[in-house]
Amino acid sequence: LGGDSIISLQIVGRARRAGLMLEPRDVFRHQTIELLAPLCRAAQDDTRTAVARGALSGLSDEELVRLGLDWDRIEDIYPLSPMQQGMLFHSLRDAGSGVYVNQISVEIGGLDVERLRAAWQDVSARHPMLRTGFLWRELSGSPLQAVYHQATLPFEAEDWRGQVIDEARLAAALAGERDAEFDLARPPLQRVRLLRLEDDRHGLIWTYHHILMDGWSSARFIGEILQRYAGRTLAPNPTHYRDYVAWLLAQDADAAECFWRGQLSAFDQPTQLADAFGARRYDEHGHRRVYTRLDADATSALKTFARRERITLNTLIQGVWALLLQRHTGQQTVSFGVTVAGRPAGLDGAEQMIGLFINTLPMIETPPLASSIGDWLRAIQSRNAAIRNYEQTPLYDIQSWAGRSGQAMFDSIIVFENYPVERGLLQGDGSLQFGGLRNVDVTNYPMDLSVLVEDTLQVEYTYMPSHFTSVEAERIRAQFEHLLAALTRNSEARLGAIDAATIHDQARALSCNGHAVPAAPAPFVHEAIGGHAIIDPARTALMIGGRSLSYGALDRHANRLAHRLITKGLLPDQRVGVVVEREAATIVALLAVLKAGGAYVPLDPELPRERVSYVMRDSGAAFLLSGSRDAPAPDGIQRIDLASFDFETGPDHPPQPRL
Numbered sequence: 001l002g003g004d005s006i007i008s009l010q011i012v013g014r015a016r017r018a019g020l021m022l023e024p025r026d027v028f029r030h031q032t033i034e035l036l037a038p039l040c041r042a043a044q045d046d047t048r049t050a051v052a053r054g055a056l057s058g059l060s061d062e063e064l065v066r067l068g069l070d071w072d073r074i075e076d077i078y079p080l081s082p083m084q085q086g087m088l089f090h091s092l093r094d095a096g097s098g099v100y101v102n103q104i105s106v107e108i109g110g111l112d113v114e115r116l117r118a119a120w121q122d123v124s125a126r127h128p129m130l131r132t133g134f135l136w137r138e139l140s141g142s143p144l145q146a147v148y149h150q151a152t153l154p155f156e157a158e159d160w161r162g163q164v165i166d167e168a169r170l171a172a173a174l175a176g177e178r179d180a181e182f183d184l185a186r187p188p189l190q191r192v193r194l195l196r197l198e199d200d201r202h203g204l205i206w207t208y209h210h211i212l213m214d215g216w217s218s219a220r221f222i223g224e225i226l227q228r229y230a231g232r233t234l235a236p237n238p239t240h241y242r243d244y245v246a247w248l249l250a251q252d253a254d255a256a257e258c259f260w261r262g263q264l265s266a267f268d269q270p271t272q273l274a275d276a277f278g279a280r281r282y283d284e285h286g287h288r289r290v291y292t293r294l295d296a297d298a299t300s301a302l303k304t305f306a307r308r309e310r311i312t313l314n315t316l317i318q319g320v321w322a323l324l325l326q327r328h329t330g331q332q333t334v335s336f337g338v339t340v341a342g343r344p345a346g347l348d349g350a351e352q353m354i355g356l357f358i359n360t361l362p363m364i365e366t367p368p369l370a371s372s373i374g375d376w377l378r379a380i381q382s383r384n385a386a387i388r389n390y391e392q393t394p395l396y397d398i399q400s401w402a403g404r405s406g407q408a409m410f411d412s413i414i415v416f417e418n419y420p421v422e423r424g425l426l427q428g429d430g431s432l433q434f435g436g437l438r439n440v441d442v443t444n445y446p447m448d449l450s451v452l453v454e455d456t457l458q459v460e461y462t463y464m465p466s467h468f469t470s471v472e473a474e475r476i477r478a479q480f481e482h483l484l485a486a487l488t489r490n491s492e493a494r495l496g497a498i499d500a501a502t503i504h505d506q507a508r509a510l511s512c513n514g515h516a517v518p519a520a521p522a523p524f525v526h527e528a529i530g531g532h533a534i535i536d537p538a539r540t541a542l543m544i545g546g547r548s549l550s551y552g553a554l555d556r557h558a559n560r561l562a563h564r565l566i567t568k569g570l571l572p573d574q575r576v577g578v579v580v581e582r583e584a585a586t587i588v589a590l591l592a593v594l595k596a597g598g599a600y601v602p603l604d605p606e607l608p609r610e611r612v613s614y615v616m617r618d619s620g621a622a623f624l625l626s627g628s629r630d631a632p633a634p635d636g637i638q639r640i641d642l643a644s645f646d647f648e649t650g651p652d653h654p655p656q657p658r659l
Contacts, residue, residue, distance in 0.1 A: 082394030226428035239349035337413030369496030597657030
């Protein structure tokens, strides 16, 4: 059965309609009918009661009236889902950028334009989400969505026959539709433009805002349009998006917080892939794409590997990306976003609903280098199954619990496409011919991986050229393909044994090394200062706190303190604690430790005594050097008071420790 999130939801839904209870996690853990059968339970009767219009909004009748809406036109009003709130925020903040404006275009042969227009309008009227607008200007608190009784679809048909039609003109038409802004307060947030290219060939451009629906919904929506076009009667919709919003409001927020705080225990810092290539940004706009495409044989081999290791391909892709991020950023623990299906198994009819159910959640991974590849991938799979119970949690809440309220935890996400649009195109009566399908779906993340698996596997890397150059994007693609091959070669191999360097990496290293020349040996810093003391002893070396020291004086003082340390028993490579203060004596002390053959451990003078004692014991320091700040040495550690040390007497030649 696999364990794919949408497939598991379909299985659970069919079982519920047959009177049996299952959970998606059961499908992940028990991937055959034989193992699933003993887990089935009798389903409970779900009797719904009617809910008054606006009951979910959280507003009183007086507050609803003050919104100034035409209530004769409005069917219902209720809150946004967390993902809708995020998309609304970014769409308003980045107005004009095209973010979250989705577009599907396809060429159609044998089309009856008026039948398609009527079918599109009928199916749009069936689903409340296609008649929904969003309210934020009228509200001081959280935004709301209002469902209207009617919303007329903008359906524009143009005749381009006999005109010069090239790729540039078609691209301009597509771009023009994406650039035309939606007024998010006024439904419908979709439009259709139909271009008649030849007598029996049309180009369809469907542009809509992502806040309405996810990929699963858009494919289902197209499938319903084609069924209606073919004259079929569609089954009634038992549930709508408001039922999902009601389900969200009923969830246990405390349990979700407890779970996610546990997941966040490993999180220490954001993972910014773009910064791994340099913090600079480029004066570029929009999005660009590169692709990984595997043929049927290579894809079949990946599926065989996943089945053998009892993981999903989604888990495998996540593992590859975690290793890639670790390799590029140098972080031991990395984080990236994963987009989950979000359709609740406990909500009847969830798989038939049209709306935005997906959610973006953080995946926090610390690839254990000593672990076998298979064990690690199965551990990721287990975490994915655990997240399923809390996948509705808003990302902004998780960011807050991570101590990064309003700040990014990652700059890359993975979207695993579970229901491609191509499947929706197969739901007609066969009278239409389709070709040249294009799908544009952009987010506000600098790097967005969209993974589509059918008979072949495709990874679309949608990146912002303001953050990545085309060369850097190609390097990421090549690295991904290299790690994918390495990870699936031998599941019993240790993660730490994977060679992350691609052929291109090795070639670049050889090219760079081919021009390498031996570097001139440089003296140690204390030797360099000693050399300056011989050449120009009177030259000022240090100015601090209104006092200055020449190179000659600095070198003599450091030599005398170094001799004292050696006399007191300091051995080569032993550590010496130095309380770092803004005084000349601190610089002298650091230099003296190096001259004596030791290593200094800098200590903050503001540290509590207990912390100083802990650091001294933990580092194995044998001495403590401190100045005006009184820092008592722990038992067994000798202390030299720099404030009372006589820097003007004693041997001042450089010591010669035996290193």
